[in-house]
Amino acid sequence: MSEIDDLEPILETVRKVCAAYPGAYWRACDRERTYPAEFVEAMTSSGLLGVLIPEAYGGSGLSLTVAAAILEEVHASGCNAAALHAQMYTMGTLLRHGSLEQKETYLPRIASGDLRLQAFGVTEPTAGTDTTNISTRAERRGDVYVVNGQKVWTSRAEHSDLMILLARTTPKDRVAKKTDGLSVFLVDMRAAAGAGMTIKPIRTMFNHATTEIFFDNLEIPASSLIGEEGKGFRYILDGMNAERILIASECIGDGRWFVEKATAYAKDRRVFDRPIGQNQGVQFPIARSYAEVRAAKLMTLEAARLYDTGASCAEEANIAKLLASEASWRAADTCLQTHGGFGFAEDYDVERKFRETRLYQVAPISTNLILSYVAEHVLGMPRSY
Numbered sequence: 001m002s003e004i005d006d007l008e009p010i011l012e013t014v015r016k017v018c019a020a021y022p023g024a025y026w027r028a029c030d031r032e033r034t035y036p037a038e039f040v041e042a043m044t045s046s047g048l049l050g051v052l053i054p055e056a057y058g059g060s061g062l063s064l065t066v067a068a069a070i071l072e073e074v075h076a077s078g079c080n081a082a083a084l085h086a087q088m089y090t091m092g093t094l095l096r097h098g099s100l101e102q103k104e105t106y107l108p109r110i111a112s113g114d115l116r117l118q119a120f121g122v123t124e125p126t127a128g129t130d131t132t133n134i135s136t137r138a139e140r141r142g143d144v145y146v147v148n149g150q151k152v153w154t155s156r157a158e159h160s161d162l163m164i165l166l167a168r169t170t171p172k173d174r175v176a177k178k179t180d181g182l183s184v185f186l187v188d189m190r191a192a193a194g195a196g197m198t199i200k201p202i203r204t205m206f207n208h209a210t211t212e213i214f215f216d217n218l219e220i221p222a223s224s225l226i227g228e229e230g231k232g233f234r235y236i237l238d239g240m241n242a243e244r245i246l247i248a249s250e251c252i253g254d255g256r257w258f259v260e261k262a263t264a265y266a267k268d269r270r271v272f273d274r275p276i277g278q279n280q281g282v283q284f285p286i287a288r289s290y291a292e293v294r295a296a297k298l299m300t301l302e303a304a305r306l307y308d309t310g311a312s313c314a315e316e317a318n319i320a321k322l323l324a325s326e327a328s329w330r331a332a333d334t335c336l337q338t339h340g341g342f343g344f345a346e347d348y349d350v351e352r353k354f355r356e357t358r359l360y361q362v363a364p365i366s367t368n369l370i371l372s373y374v375a376e377h378v379l380g381m382p383r384s385y
């Protein structure tokens with residue numbers, strides 16, 4: 001991946017695209033729970049969504065650092081990248097472990113927007129965060145795999161053509177390590193729909209197009225396997241670091257938006273014959289949020305830099321996501337508090353962004369599980385599970 005020195009022209013493009021999708025657009029999508037297809041198309045046609053796809057396949061072959069900066073700017077502009085970010089965080093799995101045939105078949109069409117790769121099926125209802133405990137099975141029968149099981153929280157599945165799917169190819173009781181025997185597939189959802197795959201939407205507290213997916217003897221070509229059979233957990237972990245860095249960037253963008261919005265309101269709103277921002281009780285939480293967002297950004301940049309050099313970045317990616325999601329959540333709370341009653345009015349967009357940014361304490365990985373990673377894998381304390 002090549003690096004570029006000056007991100008400003010790309011960020012300017014992001015701001016231009018986002019300017020066409022103001023609060024009213026997102027409020028309408030939120031109210032009706034509709035997928036922001038126009039925004040996704042605009043991000044694709046401007047080339048912003050394809051930055052991680054190599055130039056040879058129609059993308060711009062840039063680094064995760066650039067992708068992270070794009071998603072941060074989307075969120076800082078008041079938009080939301082949740083409708084499209086999966087293409088970026090699953091890209092590493094396809095680029096690093098996919099076959100030449102898979103890349104040649106899919107990447108040019110993903111880059112052009114002809115195909116959407118926006119679904120990432122890992123979580124299952126009974127396994128929860130314990131990913132190695134998933135029970136969705138993919139059994140090899142001749143030149144197909146037969147998939148049975150269920151996924152939950154598979155976001156954007158109704159709006160995606162392709163899905164990266166994690167399934168067990170060897171039962172847990174027949175592998176040496178529980179992380180063995182898991183495999184990753186690139187599933188063509190257009191062929192799967194109605195042929196053994198059923199998608200059911202889940203309505204949530206904000207507009208996220210998330211779903212549950214049922215597999216009932218779904219046959220997928222053996223060529224759908226990404227990389228080596230049984231090694232999928234490693235590929236997914238790799239992708240999860242990218243995901244944490246990109247989500248941290250979205251949180252930083254949200255944090256910037258909340259701080260800017262709160263600051264502007266605090267300067268403008270007059271109560272007791274003075275701007276509310278003249279009171280230190282109002283100023284200090286906003287100033288603290290500003291500092292927390294900036295600090296989280298430094299860790300996120302470091303995580304992205306390590307990822308781009310191919311170095312191990314699990315510690316930094318996890319800490320970046322922890323700090324950024326906490327910073328954005330505190331900034332959201334501060335922004336709402338600064339707005340008083342008006343923070344609850346839809347027209348200010350604060351309550352919507354507040355609901356949206358709350359997710360990142362839980363997904364793609366919850367705060368407790370990050371703390372547990374740091375405690376056990378970085379600090380060497382005893383394993384708790």
Ligand SMILES: Cc1cc2nc3c(=O)[nH]c(=O)nc-3n(C[C@H](O)[C@H](O)[C@H](O)COP(=O)(O)OP(=O)(O)OC[C@H]3O[C@@H](n4cnc5c(N)ncnc54)[C@H](O)[C@@H]3O)c2cc1C
Pocket residue numbers: 119120121122123127128129130152153154155156204208210359362363364365366367368369372384385
């Ligand atoms: C809107 C939304 C979109 C999502 N999109 C996707 C998607 O596209 N693809 C996908 O695969 N998944 C997706 N997810 C799933 C998400 O990654 C999981 O919800 C998340 O990883 C937490 O898993 P869980 O919900 O099963 O919680 P659980 O694992 O059941 O955990 C519940 C709570 O218990 C805590 N906990 C559990 N075990 C421990 C422990 N040992 N120590 C301390 N605390 C513990 C957790 O921190 C958490 O707070 C999405 C979720 C949501 C809500």
